[in-house]
Amino acid sequence: MSAAVSPAPRKGLSFRQPSVIPGFGLTLGFTISYFSLIILIPLIALAIRSAGLGPEGFWKAATDARVLGALRVSFVTALIAAGINVVFGTLIAWVLVRYRFPGRRIFDAIIDLPFALPTAVAGIALTAIYAPSGAIGAIFAPIGWRIAYTPVGIVIAMIFIGLPFVVRTIQPILEEVSNEVEEASATLGASRFQTITKVILPSLTPAILTGFALAFARGVGEYGSIIFIAGNIPFVSEIAPLLIYIRLQEFNYVGASVIATVMLLISFAMLFAINLIQAWSRRRYGYGH
Amino acid sequence: MATKLRARTHRRISPTSESRLVQWILIGIAFVFMAIILLMPLYAVFHEALAKGLNTFFAALVEKDAQAAIRLTLLVAAIAVPLNVVFGLAASWAIAKFEFKGKAFLITLIDLPFSVSPVISGLVYVLLFGAGSFLGPFLKSYGIEVLFALPGIVLATIFVTFPFVARELIPLMQDQGTGDEEAALSLGANGWQTFWRVTLPNIKWGLLYGVLLCNARAMGEFGAVAVVSGKIRGQTTTMPLQVEMLYNEYNATAAFALASLLALLALVTLVLKSALEWRYGDEIAASGK
């Protein structure tokens, strides 16, 4: 459209297509400078610091037993939490999209609570509930189950912060599934259960995978809501972000950088995976987001 | 008799829905899960805050260090949010109004901070400005403290809230296209007039939505700020950090009192956000949900 107004469209050759709208240089320049100053340069500082170790040193620091233990705790708990969130997140998205019941809108609004509630607040609140003396902790304490100060507590905190990612990824896609597709399935003889399991849920697969990846990535990086409830016992309930914090307190900047670099590489891989899922689903099914 | 009964049940159930009973069971499960994971922590905050009565509650809020923490939190948000608004406007203008190479990549980069653990967001500034860095001592020689001071806290906050405004505005402005701006320009308006009188009114609700989310996160950020603040009581502790400190000093009631203010902020954010979605859904439609 803008090319029509311009004197000589030089498509493919120029960096940008001509336009009559002003401010390109100013806004893009500011965007890139601001991004570089706030995000890029600090991240490069991190990369340089860990690169200073050399490949061997880096490997040695990254495979330190306590580091591996912390990474394992973070990843395993995040996987479990994301898995639980996928099940209940899909159910909640389904209920919110498909059913009409009193209080639905409020229910819907509350799903975003973890986005709005500061993580430290969530952390102490969850601890209060799941500690042996807390409302739920007290139920399980007599039979010897401890939730707070164990990896189970970590999983619960991760469920809290990850839930909206799953619900909010599935909801819009579920709204898009047309009624006609379900009717087609019914006319072909599929029972309601078959329609749900063979038609509706599979068509949500890309959204479910994306929601899982987002919740997982968030869980791995989470700090505030976890440290209060985790107990923070090395090799058992010490998460990777906490170990970074501990290394910093010890002024072991290199140690902190190594853990951070490993975590960053993994979360960028996750980001890449999410993009792949969406590109794949767009190409094959004609939708994504 | 039996067939008659069956016929009547068929009459009531649509082939693309579940029976009312199944619906209520699913709604029940979803609600119970949501209540345990989301509502209970919210309730716990206020319950614990008021556990020792209103007097203790208010005493905790007017306490000197608590007041300092509240002031610092407001100050940090008052600096970080406007900066990210300016960035969000610039980035969305450049991205939505122009076609240029590498645009998709730039959009991905803007979302990058979401996949970085908050602790790492703080860590990168420690590496950049802390002991052993080049910049830290250099600035210090001019009397500028970044780490364990306001600038560091602001930088870390900007890092974690970086994408909020931009990611609301970019899809919204892309949706709106360039027609309005081209019309205004053709009528003789200059760039600034076009922006203030045409573009901004078009995106005001989307912008407000982004600001709301950005602010909630800015005031509530814990991990990133914890790393850079040094936690000097009454000076570099924001509200979430003060909550942690009080909690770790076994002053749970005071911790929860301060936490309840943050929870209130979260609730207000949710209410305003939902109100915006219900009232101006179309005008922020391109954004997320």
Next chain:
Amino acid sequence: MEVRVANVRKEFDRFPALHDVSLDIRSGELIALLGPSGSGKTTLLRLIAGLEMPTAGKIFFGDTDASEKTVQERNIGFVFQHYALFRHMTILENVSFGLKVRPRSSRPPAGEIRRRAMELLDLVQLSGLEKRYPNQLSGGQRQRVALARALAIEPAVLLLDEPFGALDAQVRRELRKWLREIHDRTGHTTVFVTHDQEEALELSDRLCVMSQGKIEQVGTPDTVYDHPSSPFVFGFIGESSELPVTVENNELWIGGRAIGVPAGDTPTGQSRLFFRPHDVDLVEGDAALAGVVTTSRRVGGTRRVELEIGGDGHRVEIDLPFDHPAGEKSRIAFRPRRWTLFPA
């Protein structure tokens, strides 16, 4: 399978979409439901399918009362306007779906399912595309997949709701012919909804014209075209002109003049005269309809002129040879060759 719709009434929140509709669909015929948008065609089709339940009345499949049966049990093939294909399944999986979801006892073995699906894909001329996803096909191809999918369950009745509505004119015409061929080859009782009269006339054995939730006329395309039973049908099918006339002395009169058209056994009084623009003879002399040309345009091989008849501003359209010299304001006298009178 014969389908009998008996005195069916359907209300949506008190809004009546169908009033007391009865229709007998013969085994093996291809019947078109034709009518303007909102006339209740889709509603009737969905009632037959069991996707909706009637407020009153019954639907019989053969001798069995279908209200006893769910959609799943009715064994009908339904084709939607927007295809409604399963987008996460390949074409082959889409077509096999209906057989794969059958209970184990009546499900054919996997090899047999595949063979039948491939056979159907061959029938709809999509062999070789079985591994594609719906998203990778054109609209016309998708609709053919939808048809193959519906045929796979060997439906008692095939129901199609504006199946070509979303396609462009060219593809539409092709698919229309092709649907007729498939019907002739497979012999399924077929009901298809359209608002396109050309499509209905060309394709169907019989057509059922609907308006405002009622059936106006059911008959072969020729009967409906040549002997419309109501002013609505006359106006809706084919092109038509209408004039208010007076019947006296077994003759038609307009503005106090006889127009040389006999009234048959129509009773004396006011009446409405309907005729088609191409069913007219130009005449000289007095006893004819005469009018002044208001507009004239050439449409292919003929000239369509609009005439103003009398001083009351009534206008009719008639066709003339394209080289007819009539220009604006010229006077033309004609008499309908075939016509129908309806009570005023």
